[in-house]
Ligand SMILES: *Cc1c(COP(=O)(O)O)cnc(C)c1O
């Protein structure tokens with residue numbers, strides 16, 4: 303059975319999807335998809351779309367990207383764990399991992415682009431200094447769907463694809479990530495341009511949720527623990543929502559997995575807020591933010607405005623899963639990354655290395671018992687391998703602006719580019 307509606311966690315209203323990102327009544331909460339299929343049936347469909355029963359799409363795109371889960375031997379032995387399972391998102395042909403942009407952002411990007419094309423007529427806009435931007439760029443290159451990407455000038459060489467991309471409008475701004483986000487928001491006020499929506503987008507959350515689906519289907523049952531390094535925490539929310547569906551399915555156990563989420567010291571705003579069981583992140587949770595961000599090993603984990611306190615967000619997710627959060631030092635993450643490479647045979651994304659370091663600490667401190675069933679989300683990796691195997695087309699910027707460039711000048715150029723797709 304296919305089909306879904308959207309529901310609001312605040313007013314409980316149910317409504318149909320027109321690429322809706324928020325409750326039509328204006329409630330502040332993360333709207334959720336409610337799927338007609340109570341039990342999941344795997345479809346004979348490309349990559350992540352095999353989980354389309356629980357994705358907000360009716361059609362599919364061609365891709366080989368999907369999460370791959372296997373029982374760990376090397377890392378499990380090194381840490382003395384008997385039931386450690388790894389979900390690998392990235393590029394690692396030997397295990398069947400073909401997220402060629404290198405991270406689980408690709409599992410979000412494909413359903414998001416498909417949902418947009420099914421539910422509205424328009425072009426998607428993404429502001430990202432890294433993995434998200436590259437994932438959407440890759441989808442655009444593979445599917446010829448247009449996308450507008452805004453990045454800080456310093457990140458321009460991070461947007462590359464494995465086939466030539468003809469349908470990306472890449473805008474660079476001299477400034478930082480926040481300047482890119484602000485320009486992106488203004489561009490989304492132009493008719494026909496839609497924001498990718500971050501955690502508010504059910505396609506992004508349920509795309510990330512396929513990690514829990516792949517893991518549980520491989521293990522045959524829900525895990526005791528789900529571990530991930532977080533910047534926005536969207537992956538944690540997604541893992542929880544997928545677990546709710548798997549419990550309702552009835553075939554995978556009834557116990558909600560506990561979430562153990564990590565941030566990279568010294569930038570750990572959600573860890574600080576959660577330690578005091580506070581729903582609000584305060585300024586004192588991120589002292590000297592700029593300085594702290596410049597010191598982390600994994601900069602994809604440095605979101606200043608995560609969906610933490612919002613209804614259905616990270617705080618509610620941690621409550622519902624009896625979850626934990628912890629900070630991990632960059633030195634520990636680097637060490638853990640080396641251990642992962644040598645014990646499993648593939649290079650992890652720095653964020654995934656943070657997660658491995660967090661696992662090591664949780665085992666050492668006794669939070670996790672050696673025989674518990676652990677799902678370790680290796681959110682990205684295989685870059686070294688990809689550099690060897692895969693073609694690389696670095697996208698040249700189409701529009702380069704500064705913070706002083708008048709918006710009218712930028713919007714005129716954007717609209718000129720858009721005419722081709724109208
Ligand atoms: C984005 C990202 C994360 C953090 O994901 P969130 O769930 O959005 O916080 C972790 N690892 C990698 C490799 C990422 O690209």
Ligand SMILES: [Zn+2]
Pocket residue numbers: 310311312313314315325326327328329
């Ligand atoms: Zn509502």
